[in-house]
Structures are given as C-alpha cells and as structure tokens.
Amino acid sequence: MAAPLLERFDRTERFLHWANATLVGVLVATGACLYWGDLASLVGRRALLKEIHVIAGLALPVPFLLSLPGRRGRALRRDLGALNRFSPDDFRWLRSRGRDATVRLGKFNPGQKLNSAFVAAALVTMLATGSVLKFFGPFPLSWRTGATFVHDWTALALGLAITGHILLAVGDPDALRGMAFGRVPAAWARRKRPRWYETVAVADPGDDVSGEPVGTATPAP
Amino acid sequence: MRTIGDMDDGAPVGRRVFLGLAAFGVSGILWGSRAAGLMERLLAPVSVKDGSGLLGLLPTGRFRIYSVIGTLPSRAPADWHLTVDGLADAPFTIGWDDLLAMPAVELTKDFQCVTGWRVPQVKWKGVRLADVVARARPQAAATAVEIESFDGVYTETLTLDQARRDDVIVAYQMEGKAISAAHGGPVRLYVAPMYGYKSLKWLQRITLVARPERGYWEEQGYDVDAWIGRSNGRSDQPV
Numbered sequence: 391m392a393a394p395l396l397e398r399f400d401r402t403e404r405f406l407h408w409a410n411a412t413l414v415g416v417l418v419a420t421g422a423c424l425y426w427g428d429l430a431s432l433v434g435r436r437a438l439l440k441e442i443h444v445i446a447g448l449a450l451p452v453p454f455l456l457s458l459p460g461r462r463g464r465a466l467r468r469d470l471g472a473l474n475r476f477s478p479d480d481f482r483w484l485r486s487r488g489r490d491a492t493v494r495l496g497k498f499n500p501g502q503k504l505n506s507a508f509v510a511a512a513l514v515t516m517l518a519t520g521s522v523l524k525f526f527g528p529f530p531l532s533w534r535t536g537a538t539f540v541h542d543w544t545a546l547a548l549g550l551a552i553t554g555h556i557l558l559a560v561g562d563p564d565a566l567r568g569m570a571f572g573r574v575p576a577a578w579a580r581r582k583r584p585r586w587y588e589t590v591a592v593a594d595p596g597d598d599v600s601g602e603p604v605g606t607a608t609p610a611p
Numbered sequence: 612m613r614t615i616g617d618m619d620d621g622a623p624v625g626r627r628v629f630l631g632l633a634a635f636g637v638s639g640i641l642w643g644s645r646a647a648g649l650m651e652r653l654l655a656p657v658s659v660k661d662g663s664g665l666l667g668l669l670p671t672g673r674f675r676i677y678s679v680i681g682t683l684p685s686r687a688p689a690d691w692h693l694t695v696d697g698l699a700d701a702p703f704t705i706g707w708d709d710l711l712a713m714p715a716v717e718l719t720k721d722f723q724c725v726t727g728w729r730v731p732q733v734k735w736k737g738v739r740l741a742d743v744v745a746r747a748r749p750q751a752a753a754t755a756v757e758i759e760s761f762d763g764v765y766t767e768t769l770t771l772d773q774a775r776r777d778d779v780i781v782a783y784q785m786e787g788k789a790i791s792a793a794h795g796g797p798v799r800l801y802v803a804p805m806y807g808y809k810s811l812k813w814l815q816r817i818t819l820v821a822r823p824e825r826g827y828w829e830e831q832g833y834d835v836d837a838w839i840g841r842s843n844g845r846s847d848q849p850v
Contacts, residue, residue, distance in 0.1 A: 424676070430793040434682050434683045434685075436678055473625045474623050474624070474625035475622065503624070504628060507625045507626075507629040508629075510629050511631075511635075512636065514633045515633060515636025515637055515639070518636070518637045531725070531726070531727070531843070531845070532727075533641070533644075534726055535644035535726060535727025535728075536639055536641060536642060536643025536647070537639075538647070539647035539650075540643045
C-alpha cells in the first residue's frame with residue numbers, strides 16, 4: 391500500500407509557482423547574457439535577448455492576476471494569509487535559527503515566509519526599475535542612474551535567494567514533490583509541519599463538522 | 612471558522628516585510644543615483660587592490676554593455692582595418708600589425724558613462740589619436756574628425772584640438788588583454804575626459820572634415836562636447 395498523501399498545493403498554486411518560475415528563469419538567463427561581457431560576446435543577438443527580457447518582465451504580473459481572483463484562487467489566498475502571519479513558534483524558530491526541536495510549525499516555516507515576502511518585493515522592484523530603464527524617455531537622467539543601481543543590486547540579491555530556494559528544495563524531495571505534483575507524504579507533514587498536519591488530518595470530508603475543509607485539504611481526485 | 616495553526620493568528624509580519632522592501636526598492640529610483648556614487652567611492656579603492664576578482668562580481672564599478680545595433684559586431688584582428696582620409700594629404704589604410712607598430716602609450720583612468728556608472732582605474736593601451744591623425748597629414752581646412760564604427764551605425768566626432776589631446780587614444784588593449792567584442796574590440800577609441808559615448812567602439816574609419824556631422828548619440832540629444840562633469844547636466848568628478 392502506498393504511503394498516505396496529503397494535498398498541499400492545488401492546481402492554481404502550482405500553475406502560479408511554475409509560470410512565475412519559468413518567467414524568472416527566462417529573465418535570469420537573458421539578463422545574464424545582456425549583463426556579463428564575456429557571456430555577451432559569446433551569445434550576441436542582443437536585440438532579440440532584450441526583446442525577450444522585456445516581454446518576460448512585463449508578463450510577470452500576469453500569472454498572479456490569473457491565479458488570485460474567484461474560487462480558483464481560494465487556496466492561494468488562504469496560503470498568502472498563512473505566509474503573512476508569524477506565530478510565537480515562528481519567532482522561536484527564527485531565534486534558534488531553525489534548531490529548536492520543540493517548535494511546532496504551520497504550513498510554512500518562517501524562512502519560507504520571509505523568502506516569499508522578499509521575492510515578491512524584489513520582483514515588484516525589478517519590474518518598476520526595469521520599466522524606467524526600458525521607457526526612460528520621460529524621466530530625468532538621475533532616475534535612470536538610480537534604476538540601474540537598484541536593478542543590478544536587486545538582481546544579485548534575488549539570484550542568491552533563488553539559488554538558496556532551489557538548493558533547499560532539492561535537499562527535501564518530499565517538499566519538492568509537493569510543489570511538482572501537489573501532494574506530500576502525511577509522515578513528512580506530521581514531522582515537519584505538525585500544526586498544518588493537524589488541520590488537514592481532521593479535514594477528512596467524512597468528519598468535517600464545519601462543512602468547510604480547513605487548510606488546503608481537498609479530497610484526492 | 613479557520614483559527615487553527617498559523618492560518619489566521621500571529622503577527623502580520625509577512626505583509627510588512629513585503630511592503631517595506633518593495634517601497635525601499637522602488638524608491639531607489641529616486642535615491643539610487645546618489646547611493647551609486649557613494650558605493651563606487653567606497654568600493655573603488657578596495658576593488659583596485661582586490662586580487663581575488665570577487666569584487667568584480669558585484670554590480671559596482673563595472674561596465675554595462677551597450678550596442679546601437681541588434682547584435683554585437685565582431686571582427687578578428689586579421690580582418691580589421693583602419694582608414695584615415697578626408698581633408699588629408701596622405702590618406703591611408705592600416706591593419707592590426709601596422710597599428711601595433713606605432714608608438715604605444717598606456718593610460719590608467721576611470722571610465723564614466725553618461726547614465727551614471729563609472730569604472731575606476733581601467734588600464735588602456737593603444738596609440739595616441741594625435742599620432743594616427745598626424746600620419747595622414749591633415750590639410751589646413753580640416754577642423755574636426757568624423758569617426759565611424761564597423762557596426763555600420765555608430766559614429767562620433769571630435770574637434771582636432773580634442774583629438775590631439777594626450778588622453779585620447781586609439782586603444783587595442785584593456786586591462787592587459789585584447790579588447791573583447793563586447794567592449795568594442797579589436798580596436799576602439801578611449802576619450803578619457805569625456806563621457807563614454809565619445810569612446811567609440813569597433814573603430815574602422817576616421818575622416819578629416821571642415822564641418823562635422825553630428826554623431827549617433829548627439830542625434831539622440833546628448834552633448835557634442837561631452838566633458839565629464841561639465842556637460843549633459845551632470846556633475847561627476849572629471850577624469
């Protein structure tokens with residue numbers, strides 16, 4: 391018998407994650423080719439790269455706007471709420487740098503919460519400064535200098551955050567599978583996200599008293 | 612009711628972090644220009660001595676690559692030629708080896724772009740533009756040079772007085788190495804006292820004229836006399 395699985399991310403959330411990841415991947419690749427002299431010499435084709443970079447950048451809000459509203463975005467909006475809230479356990483986790491074994495985490499650990507807030511802010515920043523660089527006509531020259539400065543440094547910080555994010559995901563295949571296919575082993579949830587595990591483990595449609603599933607638990611298809 | 616776990620309880624820290632960082636980042640459009648200047652002044656003395664090259668990875672004090680056509684033009688030194696003609700008694704065309712046979716000068720100076728970035732202490736090697744121009748024996752009517760890139764689009768101009776300065780060179784080495792295509796190689800201009808757009812990349816022709824046409828960037832609205840700190844409404848430290 392296969393190990394029991396819990397639904398962690400619904401279709402909308404996975405679409406948003408991978409659509410966003412694809413756009414950011416394209417932006418990193420084209421951005422690197424435009425920025426580093428050695429790479430630029432190797433690749434050439436700057437007009438095309440620039441076109442792709444600008445289109446991918448301007449498309450960044452699209453997956454969010456498609457995913458957020460209506461019934462489709464319910465699980466996503468609930469998870470955004472969870473990412474926003476820091477419980478007393480979360481603060482203990484942060485103070486102990488994740489080493490305090492008595493901490494009982496909810497759906498996300500505080501590192502994931504801070505990372506999501508940082509990445510979201512960085513993408514907004516990249517989009518705003520990138521737009522000034524692309525449509526510099528009406529702005530004073532000092533804005534262009536400022537936008538260049540912020541775009542470069544934010545790109546560096548974002549690159550580090552994304553590298554860390556990918557390394558941690560690869561280091562935890564169960565969690566990675568959760569974002570790839572939507573479900574995680576119940577044992578993983580009980581061990582790593584006990585508070586979330588409790589909310590979804592009681593959300594079995596059979597004994598759900600409130601009539602509304604809690605967490606993101608929905609019956610497996 | 613959804614009050615279990617961390618769904619609804621706890622401090623709303625995530626949103627504050629997001630809004631704070633986003634406001635900080637976006638407002639950088641306004642303060643970034645001053646921060647960039649400060650950063651380059653702070654890091655310049657360190658990066659000059661930095662042997663590890665680690666600081667070279669930071670986005671300060673480094674070149675941004677601009678090109679005015681869709682691709683990066685490139686040409687092997689063996690296929691490269693420079694023609695000097697126009698109002699000259701001895702117009703000529705030379706190749707790579709001929710250029711290297713001319714008296715070489717070395718120059719270590721900052722490179723300042725009109726969009727704000729500055730690369731400290733770049734080591735250049737080349738031939739004084741004055742020597743190249745003199746070799747063609749300009750006629751008395753000549754007052755300026757029109758300079759042309761082999762990308763087919765990029766042009767620049769200098770007055771003869773500017774072209775004869777000691778800190779204006781036809782460069783074929785940068786930081787001790789051949790100049791890459793991205794940096795305008797194999798041969799480019801380096802006009803130290805002026806903003807970067809005057810340092811034409813992918814050099815192939817110099818024409819002596821009495822009255823110069825406007826160059827590529829001057830057509831886009833930039834100043835013809837592009838002295839660093841005294842043009843384009845900017846106040847950078849002169850080079």
